[in-house]
Amino acid sequence: MTNKARTLAIIPARQGSKRLPGKNLLLLAGKPLIQWSIEAAQQSRAIDEVLVTSDDATVLALAQQLGVNHVLERPKDLASDIAKTSDVIRHALAYRMQLDNRPETICLLQATSPLRTAADIDGAHTLYTRSGAPSVISVCELxxxxxxxxxxxxxxxxxxxxxxxxxxxxxxxxxxCYRINGAIYISEAAFLMKTGGFLSEETLAYIMPRCRSIDIDDRIDFCFAKSILECDF
Structure with a gap:
């Protein structure tokens, strides 16, 4: 097994959603949406540290309350709807490197994928470490x-x-056929800094079930996630 230790989970949570305002703090089964991703990361055996980056002070305060290792206030130029996720990750890594050494592995967990579990993260990370691939991205069947x-x-x-x-x-x-479900992105930090993205010809897919692959972008997605939680899968 390749030794790719010191994995940092980065959870971005931008405030200005146009299609579902305030979605990161909307209550899903009694918990703010972002809390689902934070708790999945904290419960994962593969994650060593969690970092939440946001331009929303309420989100950052909640992350601190939940015991997140690092909370990072995101500058305005990285909080627009045209800001690139790769730039957000670079900003988070630069902050993390100021504290001590750069993590070897980055695990991007989008707050809009609340049904992804710690077991999903562990499974994707196991594929990443055992395969030697530079990155792994979660997918689900169409x-x-x-x-x-x-x-x-x-x-x-x-x-x-x-x-x-x-x-x-x-x-x-x-x-x-399969689609990228937006739930889990894992990569070598060096690879990510060099290429600016997770996807390459050597990237492997981690297959997740459709019932945990909801990516909340609007109210229909949010209602669908609530319905899934009410079902016994």
């Missing part, structure tokens, strides 16, 4: 076959669907 998807022009003609639909295959006979 909800519908890719053959059922296409683009529409201004006329809304479905000609582009015709080729796939004429194959007349049952959905269960179509090749499985």
């Amino acid at each position: 909800e519908h076959p890719l053959a059922w998807c296409s683009t529409l022009d201004a006329s809304h003609s479905m000609k582009s669907f015709l080729k796939n639909l004429l194959q007349e295959k049952r959905s269960q006979d179509l090749e499985k």
